[in-house]
Every structure is written in structure tokens, then in C-alpha cells.
Amino acid sequence: MASDIDMPDADAAKEQTLMYGTDAELDSKYPNRPHNLHKTLPFHSLFTELFNPLLDSTKKNRPPTARRKAGPHGHSNLSPHEARRHIIEKYIAKWRKDAGDDFYPAMRLMIPEKDRDRAMYGLKEKAIAKILIKATKINKDSEDAKSMLNWKLPGQLYKSSVSTAGDFAGRCFEVLSKRPMRSEVGEMSIAEVNATLDQLSQVGTEDQQLKIFQRFYRRMNPEEMTWLIRMILRQMKIGATEKTILDIWHPDAETLFNVSSNLRRVCWELYDPKVRLDGGDTGITLMQCFQPQLAAFQKQVGSFERMVSRLKPTADDDSFWIEEKLDGERMQLHMMEDPEMPGGKRFGFWSRKAKDYAYLYGDSFDPNGESALTRFIKDAFAPNVNNIILDGEMITWDMDVDHIVGFGTLKTAAISEKESKSGIKTGQRPLYRVFDCLYLNDTLLTPYTLRDRRNALQSAVKNVHRRLEIHPFIEAHSYKEIEPELRKVVANASEGLVLKNPRSMYRLNERNDDWVKVKPEYMNEFGESLDCIVVGGYFGSGHRGGAHSSFLCGLLINKHAKPGDADYEKSYSFFKVGGGFSREDYANIRGRTEGKWKDWDAKRPPPIIELGGHADNRQHERPDQWIRPSESVVLECKAASVEASDKFRMNITLRFPRFKQLRIDKRWDDALTITEFMELKDNVEQEHAEKEKEFKIEQSRRKKARTTKKPLIVAGNDTVATPYAGPESQLFSGLAFYIMTEQTSPDKKTKAELEALVKANGGKIVQRESDDKKLVIVAEKRLVKVKSLEKREEYNIVKPVWIGDCIRQAEADVGAIPFVLPFEPNRHMFYLLADDQLPFEENVDENGDSYARDIADVDELRQILSNMPKKSENGFDSHQFVEQLDDHGESLDHLKNHMFGKVLAYFEDEGENPEWSLQVQLAKNYIRFGGGTVLDSKEKEKPTHIIVPEGEEPTLDSQPGPLPRTVGIGWIEKCWAEGTRVDEERFQWG
Structure with a gap:
């Protein structure tokens, strides 16, 4: 603090009041905070003496805002990194000399994205x-x-x-x-x-x-x-990271920021570089937001064994934990004693981005307060818990379907729950899933192992159903246990898995191998390549500005339609792709489509291109320009998986699509149609099901063999499983059918035709109801007799379409043990008893898609897609959505420092060739900077890529699993030049 002799001058005192007011709370909270003795530097000094020189030192094109010469800086003998440090050090020294030790006013403008004291402007x-x-x-x-x-x-x-x-x-x-x-x-x-x-x-x-x-x-x-x-x-791009700036300000600045997320505190407590933090100041504290530990990304496709080895198993303890990765927002909960608060406790909630959410989730137990969570969780903590810090995920839970909902709905659900006074148990609500305990009763737990922290969590916290729950985990001992769990989360459309080392301590703001993310998109079977027509283009930003940087691809409705037909050239929007293109690829697409693009007019959209939201007159994912399919090009793309999305006309889209190559050998009408894609999708899903079946057989090889179909229930609650011998079979053997009316949909069949179908497949026909438990009553019209049966509330009544579905499925499953299909509430049941409602709903998923039956036709597919929930537009906060998406770390391949993130590269040796050695050293640096790994040996761990000199053959060892890609060094150089990972096939040898 300034001494009595060094008092601030009048200008400095005036600025002090201007920035901080006369709030005595600041002086009590920061009694030793620094005061500037003189007026702060001019605003323009930031870019004339700091930003512009930093941009000059990057040796890149400076933005148009930095055109003036900043003068000689004398850094020619320094490396770029040293030069940047020198520029920052020089500016800080000038500030200390001309203004004083309170650098916080400048720091919050240098790295505004880290300033948590100033609210969001709400301006884009x-x-x-x-x-x-x-x-x-x-x-x-x-x-x-x-x-x-x-x-x-x-x-x-x-x-x-x-x-x-x-x-x-x-x-x-x-x-x-x-x-x-x-x-x-x-x-x-x-x-x-x-x-x-x-x-x-x-x-x-x-x-x-x-x-x-x-x-x-x-x-x-x-x-x-x-x-x-x-x-x-908050888009500075000045050529220096916040880590560099903090480190230059004070050696402990980054450490303090990690435990506090408070830039003001970093500047005011660490203004003297000679004064270091005590050990007690480097840990997290109650009601002070910290930067949480993060999970590392999976390094290699299918490398489960390698991932487990990185979790540091020991001879005495080879266990690791498997948790489901939740699709929500990372949230830390703080609770401390406060006699002035209702219930005697005060709460704090902060996101990973250090945003304060106590206003939304609550700050006390007050049952009458406006909170989306705390008023419901008074019973969540053991009586002896005085204070605690929890780490977890805030997710949206839909009580009607009892299932998690996507993270984009979280804020809307939380606001609705906060404002609700009814206590209704249905609808969507926030649910806090806890997976770690970092502080308990004045004791810091981060130095303890995860297993010890989990034990503390179990003793301190109790589940409050669908409000606050401890996140479950599975203790595993072999990498073979990962894939079946991953397949489960794929089936449930979940985020993925997180593998954790139970012997590890908690490390603030680190991504290390103690926690590793495993996501479904890394599984090999979802790598299907698709040839799709380009129907729209989006202009880019940054270095891709001024031209199309991404494209809207669609599926043709009918490739055989002729000019003049209603369906000619018509397509449905399907996905948007912008990754994997090189400059040459962009140039080729531009050259083949030059002069054919038209600006998209939202008031008069082209009738041949239908976008998402079509039914509601919305235009989701609207492109900047569009092009007729007959004048367009076909792109071959690959993707991670297929997922539901109301943003595209197909109501499904590709997850993480990536450009592979331009198909100049294909005409526009050779691109995929809707029907062709659905067939491809079915094939991928069938292969997935076959692999799951093989795994289950392997697991149960010592048990009694059985089919993959579980016993299925018919009307009388009995199980029927009979051999299938073709269209005329014994499929319905043992069942009696009382057919009361004809079939009217999806096609018309008379009562006599239905009876003939049943007889041909081994069923028995009766002409009245009975107490026979194997009786199936069939009707589709509410005749007098049918109404009479409904009033008695004794029988379920089945639609005739069920008969056709059973026969069709049996014909499709030739060679498998046939079975009659389980009843589906909407498709099969004309009248359903209340007691059977829930059991029958378990035969279909939340969108009405059967677990046991193939989709019958396109109309049924459309119906299922129309049942899929639409994301709410009301109350949607785009700023928060972007922050949450960033929290997930999704799809970083477009970033130059992550484009080799899954690459394990091994370079073949070519003796004393100096030119090759120089190329290798440079290429290795590219790989490392791009997030990849360079292997010294291909015996210890298997490479994904082997880099060889031009024209040379690699030396491949016999190893299990897929062979590595063998590419020339030109592939790495091309990727680096383009700033994106281009497809390897154009550079592959052999």
C-alpha cells in the first residue's frame, strides 16, 4: 500500500472515485490494495505501445486496426516469444513508473474475457x-x-x-x-x-x-x-495469451486466478512480484470461484488399452472409474454457515466460466424464496455438515419421460422452476449431479485421492430425487469394460464417458490423464462417407472472410424426376460442413460454381430447397447464398454419427461432419437421395447391433444360449416363440384371433383377408371373445360390438396393422428365431387397458420408434421424426449457449493447435539424408504444435500414421487392429499450410 508520503495526486484520487466509487467494502476486503499515485495512462497507449507491437512480433498480417507503425522496438535478436514478453514487461514497467501499482484497470482491458467483475454487455x-x-x-x-x-x-x-x-x-x-x-x-x-x-x-x-x-x-x-x-x-487476438500476461505480472498470478477466477484479486493481492503467495493462499476457499479440473481428450481412435495405461494402474490397484459424461453445464456449489440466512446456510453457484448463478439456483434454503434448486434440497446434507464445496454438472431433467434433456434447455427450465410456486412434479427442471467433493467442514480435500474424496462425498451428501444426486460410477479393471458402457450411452444418445483415476488428486485448471473423455463419435463404425449435393453457402470470418467457408448440403427427394416435375431438383437440408477443406478445395468448388450462386431472400426462399422449421415458416440454418442442385457440386463427407436436430429439414443431421473430397466424377443427380441415405443409416445401425450382439454372446458364452430378442408379450401376457418357415408359417401358432372389423390403414384389407393371413401363419380364428389368455382381439372401427367390449374394460383391442407388422418382420429376419412383435401403444393398440399402458410404452423409445421392429415405410419414418421434440425458442440465451458449447470443448479440429489431436506419428529413418532430416524435424514440430504425438518407436505403442520419404515403402510389423496410415511428409506440410487437417488418401503410399 502507498505510504503516507506517497499520496495519490488529485487526478489519481478523482480516477479512484470514478472507477471504484467510495465503497468502503473494497477497503475492508482489500485493506492492502495498491493505489495509483498518478492518472492512468491514455487509452491509446494500449494499442500503440502494447497491442500493435505484439501483433508485429507475431510476423502475421495485422488487422486493419493496427496499420500505423509502432516504431522500432529493437527485438531483432530475440525469439518471437521473448520479444512478446519484453513488450509486455516494458508496458507494465511504464505503468508502474507513470501511474502506480494498481494495474487492474489496464489488465481488464487487455484480457476482457477473463474479467468477471463487469457484467455482459448483451451486444453482438x-x-x-x-x-x-x-x-x-x-x-x-x-x-x-x-x-x-x-x-x-x-x-x-x-x-x-x-x-x-x-x-x-x-x-x-x-x-x-x-x-x-x-x-x-x-x-x-x-x-x-x-x-x-x-x-x-x-x-x-x-x-x-x-x-x-x-x-x-x-x-x-x-x-x-x-x-x-x-x-x-471480448475478441482481442493480440498475439499473447492470458497465461503469458499473468505470468509476467506475477509468478503466482495464474495460480491465484485458478483458485479465485478473480482478475481484481490477482492484480490487488499480487502487485509486488517479490511477495509470493503462502501455501495457504494457493488452495480453494469457500464462496470464492475456482477454475475446475478438466478431462483430457481421447488421443487415439479405439485406444482404450492405452488410455487405461495412462490412468496409472498399480500392481496392488489396477482399478479405474467409468462415469457417464453428462450433457449439461459444469457447476460448483459452495455452502457455508450464515445465521442471517433462512435455514442458517448460504449458497453460491458458479459455472466453469466463473459466472455467478446464485440468482437462479438460490442462495438459501428459504422454501418460499425464488430459487430453482436450493429450496428443494434441505435434506441433501448430513446434519454435521457445516460447510462444503461440491463439483458437478447441472443438467435438465424431464420428469414426464424421466430422462435427461439437452443442455440448450437448461436456463429455460431453471427460470421456469424458479418462478413456479405450484410444486408440480412434471415438466423440465434443473438437476445437480455431483461427482466430487473438494472442501468439507473447513478441510481442503484437493490433496486427497479421488477415492477418499468420494468417500467424503458419500458421508456428507444424500440424494434428493431429481434435484441433487450423487453421480454414479462403475469400478472397472480392464479396458474391455469400456466399450459395452460406451455402447449403452450411444443407445441413450448421451454425451459419452469419463474415465477417472481413483488414486489421483484434484488439479485446478488442468487437463491431464487422470480424467479422460471418451465420446461416441470416436467409434469406428460411424465413419460412413456420404456423397451429398451442395445447396447453400455461408461466408466466413477471419482468414476465411470474403468467400464461402462452409456449405449447406442436402438430400435429393427424387433423382429420377424430370424438368417440369414438382420434385425436380428439390432437396431437404441435411447438414452444414466447414472442416477439412484446403485452399485448393475451396478454389475447385469456387471455379465449378462461379456465377451460379444467388443471394438468399428470406421473403422469397427458393422452392426447391426446404430448410429446417419449414412447417412453422422458419428458416433454420439459412445460408447466405443458394445454388440450384443441377448447377452445383457433390461433396464426399464423413461424420461421427447421426443425431436428431430440428435445425435441418430432415429432422436429423450429421454430427461433426468433415469434408473428404470433391466428387468431380459424379453428376448432381448421383448425389444421395433421402431413401438411399435412410438405407445407409439402417445398414450402419444393423452393423452396430450385430457388434453388440457378438459382444453379448462373448460375455455369456458360458451361459445358456438364447436369442438377442427378449421374450415378448402378446395380448394374453404369454410368450410366443415359434420357428419361422417362410411367408406361410407357424408364426401365430398357439394364438387365437377374434377379428371384428376390416383393416383401413395403412392399406385396406377385408376381414376375410385378415383371417386368411392369420391361418396361413398358424393362428386360430374364433368368432367371439373368451377368457383365453392367448386370445388377440382385432378391430379398427368403433362398431357397436367393439364399443361394448371397451366399456367392459376387460380386453385390449389390437389394430390389424399388428398382424402385417409381425409377418413383415419375420420375413425380414429369415434365419433368426421368429417372434410376434410386442404391442406399440400408438401404432398397434385400438383400445388399451390402463394397467398395460406403462408396460407397452417400454416397447418403444421416447419418439415412438420400436425397439423390436424395422420401420415399415417412409410415412412411418416421417411420423417418428415429427414426434421428436423441438428445441424451445422461448427464453433462449444465445450468449449462455455459446459459453456452454465452449465448455464442452466440442470439435476443435478446425483449430491449428488441435488439428493433429488424435495423431500418433512415427517417422521412418532414411540414413544420412540431410534434406530428409530437415524435413522431418520441421514436420515433427508441426505435429507437436497441432496437438499430436511423435513416437520414438512403433513397437511400444501403435502409430496412427507412418511418415515415409517420397516413394519409399514402410516397414510394417504384424500387430492386431487396424493398420496405420502410410503417408508422405507432404501430407503434414499441406495440413500446416492450410491450417486444417486435410484427408490423408491424397497423400497415401502403397
């Missing part, structure tokens, strides 16, 4: 563009206004620089440069900018936001305004 690119149009008083229909609103579109459309396409701040710089209020840098200090941004984060209307932007516009030049926009969007 288009909202800022509309405000700037008003602030600069330009016509909203002018080219400049359109260029900002359509910042992803190529610049030449608006007589603008192509280089700014996809760079919103850069596009704003172009527009503002034409009409600046001042040409030279302004006089606003960093303290003034912070205080004004605080105001911006607190106002809610566009008029209030406009007044603040007008204030900035009057006092800043275009370059200052553009950097301000980057700070508001």
Missing part, C-alpha cells in the same frame, strides 16, 4: 452495427451501413476492402475512417474508458447504449473505436 456484432449507424448518422440503406450489418460478406459487394470480410472490427474501422470525429488519438484515460464501459454493461435499452457510444465516438479516433469494439466483443 449486428447490435453494435445498428448503434454505430445511428451514432455516425449514416443512412441505414447506404453501402457503408450494409457493409457493417453484413460484415461476413465479401467486401467488394459494398466497395470495401476484401480483407475485412469476416472481421467485424476491421469493417467498422473502414466505415469510421471515412467520417471520424477526430483524426488524432483521443484524450480518454484507461480509467475513464473502464468507468464508461461499466455504465454500458448496466444499461438495457438501445437509446441508452447509443448515448454511450456517441460519447466514445466524440472522444476517440477510428483506431481507438475499433479496439474498443474488440474489447466489448
Whole structure:
């Protein structure tokens, strides 16, 4: 703290009040916090002395906002990393000399994405563009206004620089440069900018936001305004990470940030680099958000054995834990004693991004309070628990179907539960699943093993049904136990698995091999390649700005339709793909489609392309431009899996699609149709089922053999299983049928025809009801006799379609033991007794799709797809959704430092060839930087790729499992040049 001699001057004292007010709480909370002795540095110093020099040191093209020369920096003898550190150190030293030790005002502008004290602005690119149009008083229909609103579109459309396409701040710089209020840098200090941004984060209307932007516009030049926009969007890209900046500020800065997520605390408690943290200051504390431990990504396809070995089994303890990976939001719960709170306890909730959620989930046990969780969980903690910190996942649970719902619905469900006073037990609600305990009764548990922490959790927390529950795990001892569990979560459409080392301690803000994610998309059987037609294009941002960076692919309805037919060229949107393209691929697509693209008009969409939301007049995943299928190209793509989605017209889509190659050998009408894709999908699912069947047979090889079909129930609750001998069989042997009416749908059959079908398949026909438990009563019209049976409430009545379904399924399963199908409530039952409702609903999934029967036709498929739930549009928070998606770490292959994330590369030796040695060293660095692994030996662990000199054959050892890819070193060089992982087949040898 400043001494009495070194008192702040008048300007510094004024800024102190401007930024922090006269809140005495700050002085009590941070009694030794530093005070600046002089006024903070000018705002423009951030980019003239810090950001621009950092961008210069990266040796990359600088954004349009950094065009001025920053002057000589004298770093020619330093490596780029050393040069960046020198620039940051120089700026911090200048701050200490000219302002003082309170660096927090500058730090929160340097890394705004880590500033938790300032609320979100609620402003994205288009909202800022509309405000700037008003602030600069330009016509909203002018080219400049359109260029900002359509910042992803190529610049030449608006007589603008192509280089700014996809760079919103850069596009704003172009527009503002034409009409600046001042040409030279302004006089606003960093303290003034912070205080004004605080105001911006607190106002809610566009008029209030406009007044603040007008204030900035009057006092800043275009370059200052553009950097301000980057700070508001929290998209800095200054060439240095927050880790580097924190480390330069203080050796313990990153450690303290990990346990507190508090940038203010880092700056105020660690302002003196010579004063180090005590051991007690480096652990988590109650009511202080921390950065949680993270799960590492699976390194290699199917490498379960290798993954288990990384969990560090010992001779005495080879166990590891398998947990289901939950599709929700990572959440930490803090509880401490507070006599002033209802129930005597105070709660805190924070997400992985350190967002405070106590306002939503509750801060006390108050049963009458507005909380989505805490008012329901008073019985969750043992009586002796005074304080506790839990780590877990907040998920959405649908009480009507008793199943988890996707994480995009979480906030809507939580708000609804918070506002509900009825106590109704149906509907969607937040459920907190706990998997770790990090603090209990004033004791820090992070140094203890996971097994010990779990024991503490079990003793301190009790399940409160569908409110707060301890997440279950399976203790396993062999890597062979992983795949069956993974198949279970695939069947349940879950996120995947997490493998954990029970002997490990908790490590803040680390991804290491103690926790490893295993996701269904890594399983080999979902790698089906698909040839689909391009029907739309999306303009990119960043280095892909100004051109199409991703494409909308569709499925043709009828490839045999002729010009003039209603279905000619018509397609349904299916998926969007933007990964795996090289510059050459983009150029080839552009060259073959040049001049054929048309801008998408939302008011007059093309009738031949149907998007998701078609039935509700919505246009989900609307492309920027569209193209006729007959003028388009066919892309071969591969994907992880197929999943339900209302964002595409097919109501299903590909998960993590990736471009493989351009099919120049195929005409547009050779692309996949809807029918062809559904057949492919059925084949993949059938292969999946066969593998699951083989695994079950292997597991039960010492037990009595039985079919994969479980005993199935007919009307009389008896099981029927008879050999099938073709269309005329004994399928219905032992069953009696009382057929009361004809069949009207899906096709018409008379009562006599139905009776003939039953007899031909071994069934017995009777002409009245009886107490026979093997009697099946069939009807589809509510005749007088049928109504009379319904009133008696003694019999289930089956629709005639069940007879046809049984015969059709038996014909499809030739060679298998035949069985009569279990009844499906909607498709098969004309009248259903109340007691049989729940048992029969277990024969289909939540969308009405049968577990035992193939889909009969396209109409039934459409019906099933229409039953799939639509994601709610009401109350959807796009900012939170993006944050949650980022929390999941999904699909990072498009990032340059992760594009080799699953690659294990082994380089063949070629003696003393110096040129090859140089290439190898460079390629190895590319692999490592891209997140891959370079192997020294292919005997110890199996490589995924073997890199050989041009024209050489690899030396392959006989090893079980799939052979590694053998590619030339040009593949690595191409991937690096393109900034994405291109398909290996174009570079494969042998």
C-alpha cells in the first residue's frame, strides 16, 4: 500500500472515485490494495505501445486496426516469444513508473474475457452495427451501413476492402475512417474508458447504449473505436495469451486466478512480484470461484488399452472409474454457515466460466424464496455438515419421460422452476449431479485421492430425487469394460464417458490423464462417407472472410424426376460442413460454381430447397447464398454419427461432419437421395447391433444360449416363440384371433383377408371373445360390438396393422428365431387397458420408434421424426449457449493447435539424408504444435500414421487392429499450410 508520503495526486484520487466509487467494502476486503499515485495512462497507449507491437512480433498480417507503425522496438535478436514478453514487461514497467501499482484497470482491458467483475454487455456484432449507424448518422440503406450489418460478406459487394470480410472490427474501422470525429488519438484515460464501459454493461435499452457510444465516438479516433469494439466483443487476438500476461505480472498470478477466477484479486493481492503467495493462499476457499479440473481428450481412435495405461494402474490397484459424461453445464456449489440466512446456510453457484448463478439456483434454503434448486434440497446434507464445496454438472431433467434433456434447455427450465410456486412434479427442471467433493467442514480435500474424496462425498451428501444426486460410477479393471458402457450411452444418445483415476488428486485448471473423455463419435463404425449435393453457402470470418467457408448440403427427394416435375431438383437440408477443406478445395468448388450462386431472400426462399422449421415458416440454418442442385457440386463427407436436430429439414443431421473430397466424377443427380441415405443409416445401425450382439454372446458364452430378442408379450401376457418357415408359417401358432372389423390403414384389407393371413401363419380364428389368455382381439372401427367390449374394460383391442407388422418382420429376419412383435401403444393398440399402458410404452423409445421392429415405410419414418421434440425458442440465451458449447470443448479440429489431436506419428529413418532430416524435424514440430504425438518407436505403442520419404515403402510389423496410415511428409506440410487437417488418401503410399 502507498505510504503516507506517497499520496495519490488529485487526478489519481478523482480516477479512484470514478472507477471504484467510495465503497468502503473494497477497503475492508482489500485493506492492502495498491493505489495509483498518478492518472492512468491514455487509452491509446494500449494499442500503440502494447497491442500493435505484439501483433508485429507475431510476423502475421495485422488487422486493419493496427496499420500505423509502432516504431522500432529493437527485438531483432530475440525469439518471437521473448520479444512478446519484453513488450509486455516494458508496458507494465511504464505503468508502474507513470501511474502506480494498481494495474487492474489496464489488465481488464487487455484480457476482457477473463474479467468477471463487469457484467455482459448483451451486444453482438449486428447490435453494435445498428448503434454505430445511428451514432455516425449514416443512412441505414447506404453501402457503408450494409457493409457493417453484413460484415461476413465479401467486401467488394459494398466497395470495401476484401480483407475485412469476416472481421467485424476491421469493417467498422473502414466505415469510421471515412467520417471520424477526430483524426488524432483521443484524450480518454484507461480509467475513464473502464468507468464508461461499466455504465454500458448496466444499461438495457438501445437509446441508452447509443448515448454511450456517441460519447466514445466524440472522444476517440477510428483506431481507438475499433479496439474498443474488440474489447466489448471480448475478441482481442493480440498475439499473447492470458497465461503469458499473468505470468509476467506475477509468478503466482495464474495460480491465484485458478483458485479465485478473480482478475481484481490477482492484480490487488499480487502487485509486488517479490511477495509470493503462502501455501495457504494457493488452495480453494469457500464462496470464492475456482477454475475446475478438466478431462483430457481421447488421443487415439479405439485406444482404450492405452488410455487405461495412462490412468496409472498399480500392481496392488489396477482399478479405474467409468462415469457417464453428462450433457449439461459444469457447476460448483459452495455452502457455508450464515445465521442471517433462512435455514442458517448460504449458497453460491458458479459455472466453469466463473459466472455467478446464485440468482437462479438460490442462495438459501428459504422454501418460499425464488430459487430453482436450493429450496428443494434441505435434506441433501448430513446434519454435521457445516460447510462444503461440491463439483458437478447441472443438467435438465424431464420428469414426464424421466430422462435427461439437452443442455440448450437448461436456463429455460431453471427460470421456469424458479418462478413456479405450484410444486408440480412434471415438466423440465434443473438437476445437480455431483461427482466430487473438494472442501468439507473447513478441510481442503484437493490433496486427497479421488477415492477418499468420494468417500467424503458419500458421508456428507444424500440424494434428493431429481434435484441433487450423487453421480454414479462403475469400478472397472480392464479396458474391455469400456466399450459395452460406451455402447449403452450411444443407445441413450448421451454425451459419452469419463474415465477417472481413483488414486489421483484434484488439479485446478488442468487437463491431464487422470480424467479422460471418451465420446461416441470416436467409434469406428460411424465413419460412413456420404456423397451429398451442395445447396447453400455461408461466408466466413477471419482468414476465411470474403468467400464461402462452409456449405449447406442436402438430400435429393427424387433423382429420377424430370424438368417440369414438382420434385425436380428439390432437396431437404441435411447438414452444414466447414472442416477439412484446403485452399485448393475451396478454389475447385469456387471455379465449378462461379456465377451460379444467388443471394438468399428470406421473403422469397427458393422452392426447391426446404430448410429446417419449414412447417412453422422458419428458416433454420439459412445460408447466405443458394445454388440450384443441377448447377452445383457433390461433396464426399464423413461424420461421427447421426443425431436428431430440428435445425435441418430432415429432422436429423450429421454430427461433426468433415469434408473428404470433391466428387468431380459424379453428376448432381448421383448425389444421395433421402431413401438411399435412410438405407445407409439402417445398414450402419444393423452393423452396430450385430457388434453388440457378438459382444453379448462373448460375455455369456458360458451361459445358456438364447436369442438377442427378449421374450415378448402378446395380448394374453404369454410368450410366443415359434420357428419361422417362410411367408406361410407357424408364426401365430398357439394364438387365437377374434377379428371384428376390416383393416383401413395403412392399406385396406377385408376381414376375410385378415383371417386368411392369420391361418396361413398358424393362428386360430374364433368368432367371439373368451377368457383365453392367448386370445388377440382385432378391430379398427368403433362398431357397436367393439364399443361394448371397451366399456367392459376387460380386453385390449389390437389394430390389424399388428398382424402385417409381425409377418413383415419375420420375413425380414429369415434365419433368426421368429417372434410376434410386442404391442406399440400408438401404432398397434385400438383400445388399451390402463394397467398395460406403462408396460407397452417400454416397447418403444421416447419418439415412438420400436425397439423390436424395422420401420415399415417412409410415412412411418416421417411420423417418428415429427414426434421428436423441438428445441424451445422461448427464453433462449444465445450468449449462455455459446459459453456452454465452449465448455464442452466440442470439435476443435478446425483449430491449428488441435488439428493433429488424435495423431500418433512415427517417422521412418532414411540414413544420412540431410534434406530428409530437415524435413522431418520441421514436420515433427508441426505435429507437436497441432496437438499430436511423435513416437520414438512403433513397437511400444501403435502409430496412427507412418511418415515415409517420397516413394519409399514402410516397414510394417504384424500387430492386431487396424493398420496405420502410410503417408508422405507432404501430407503434414499441406495440413500446416492450410491450417486444417486435410484427408490423408491424397497423400497415401502403397
